[in-house]
Amino acid sequence: MIKYDLHSHTTFSDGRLTVPQLLERATEKGVDVLAITDHDTTAAILPAQAYIEQHALPLKLIPGVEISTRWESFEIHIVGLAVDTSSMDLMTLLNEQQSKREERAKEIGFRLAKRGYEGVYEQAKLLAGDAEITRAHFAAALVERGVANNIQGVFKKFLARNKTGYVPSTWCDMATAIKAIRAAGGISVVAHPARYQMSNKWLRKLLQEFADAGGQAMEVAQPQQAPSERQFLGLLSREYGLLASQGSDFHYPMPWLELGKNLYLPKDCQGVWQFWEENEEC
The missing domain is CATH 1.10.150.650 (DNA polymerase; domain 1)
Structure with missing residues (x-):
């Protein structure tokens, strides 16, 4: 079975591992397909591709990015997967x-x-x-x-909000991020939807507006997650016609969070990897 981890970070944003360290660790942990999704930058992608080729690592790299957006009063992160890092639309937004x-x-x-x-x-x-x-x-x-x-x-x-160093963000809206990702040939994914501290009613509203704006997928599986949460997110992905993604959101090694750890989709979810597999066949 292919092991996918489609959300990770390097020292090009707030991760603590360099590109080579992340790639070597992913290989060590048995990850077959890894997406690097640094915050608002794709600077790690070309070095990663070069390192994988130079060292003949048994690892498929999915070029990605995690874009911060504003929706209502929430900061929502949208992951772009399988993006063309030379896209002018995407680079202008980033x-x-x-x-x-x-x-x-x-x-x-x-x-x-x-x-x-x-x-x-x-x-x-x-x-x-x-x-x-x-x-x-x-x-x-x-x-x-x-x-x-x-x-x-x-x-x-x-x-945190209302604390000394809190500064409200002025990020782009969801639709802008989705449009840029699609212009770069990628697929847009709502990152860690259970982390936004919103009610189920608001979560459903978010997913509906995301889908209406052209969003295509949502993260369903993460390492540190109750089985009931995973099942519920899987249900929502099917309800809103969204492909299901999985990722560790890895920043650095921790006892309870690791690359590729405990990542699997509930039954009947359609994996987001179908998107680029279908494109590769075309």
């Missing part, structure tokens, strides 16, 4: 997203400095290196300063 990410980061740094945490923006930029700066880099910087024990603690104390 450049706009990166500019918004930088502006937001500067404002987070300004607000933290006003509360006595000076230089956090510069520290976060240093941690990000050549990658797109994310709130995770701010969290890591504050952990280094000892203001919280872990990244989750920093988010809860400083970066």
Whole structure:
């Protein structure tokens, strides 16, 4: 059976493994098909393709990206899979997203400095290196300063809504992200739909509007997930005519989350990989 992991991150966004480290780990864990889906950038894709070819890794790479969007009062992440990374439509959107990410980061740094945490923006930029700066880099910087024990603690104390370092995002809307992904020949996927802390009524509204805007798939399976949640998401994928995806959302090794771990779809779900398999046959 083919092992798919269609959601992962590298040091080009907020992952902690370099491209070679991620690819080698995926191979070690028996992943057959891996999608790299960094936040608002596809910078890891060409190096990954080159590394796989150079080292003859038994791994199929699916070019991907995870785009942050705004829907109602929620930040919804849309994963693009099997995208053409040379698409001008997609690159234009990602450049706009990166500019918004930088502006937001500067404002987070300004607000933290006003509360006595000076230089956090510069520290976060240093941690990000050549990658797109994310709130995770701010969290890591504050952990280094000892203001919280872990990244989750920093988010809860400083970066969550109504906290000192919270800055509302100005991301594109869902329809814009879906349009850019489709223009790049890819398939759009609602990422981790159970994580948005919304009622089932709102989740159904999200999926309906996503589908109406041309969205094609949703993540159904993740490693750390109750069986009842997986079954429910599988039911929703069938109800709204969406293909089902699976992915670890891997950022770094953790005891309870690993590349390719516990990833399988409920019965009667149609795997998102049918999309590129059908395209390859054409």
